[in-house]
Amino acid sequence: MPETTLDNPLKRFDITADQINHVVTVFYAQVRRHPVLGPIFANHIPDSGWPEHEDKIARFWRNAILREKNYNGNPMREHLSRPDIKAEHFPLWLGLFHQVLHSQLPEHLALSWSALADRIGEGFRAGIVSMRQPKDEPPKLF
Known part of the structure; x- marks a missing residue:
């Protein structure tokens, strides 16, 4: 029987670890075929490294x-340390992620996870814009 938020009150929404693992696997299979994202990921993850990354x-x-x-990791630092990852890649990543969520999960789970992914993705995008802009320029807010 799947664990519910009653079993784990810290859980954001009712989804299983297996469902999360499945979505990640499907998503990265699509990333590898994506015309823009695929080559960027290929620069950093060798074919043999995909299981570990997933x-x-x-x-x-x-x-x-x-x-x-x-x-245990620092995803913002990981993204910032790779200059070929740009702010404009995050909408592509999120769009593909939303497609996978909606194709692989019930609608209520896809919507819940999509909302969380949007917040996290926007934080990464904004962080990259902020950290990479010249220090003497005014902040870019979008």
Whole structure:
């Protein structure tokens, strides 16, 4: 029987670890075929590194949603340290992620996860814009 928010009151919404793992696997299979995102990811993840990357990202999402506390990383630093990852890539990433969520999950779960992904993705996008802009320029707010 799946764990519910009654079983785990810290859980953001009722989804299973297996559902999260599945979405991550399907999503990254599509990322690898994406004409813009695929080459960027290929610059940083060798073919043999995908299982490890997918496991790490699934742990990130399970931590964010299920509060498993099994993710140890700094995703903002990871994105900032790769100059080929640009702010304009985040809408592409989110659009593809939303497509996968809506194709793989019941609508209520897809909407809940989409809202969380939007907040996190916008934080990464804004962080990249802010950290990469010249220090003497006014802040870019969008």
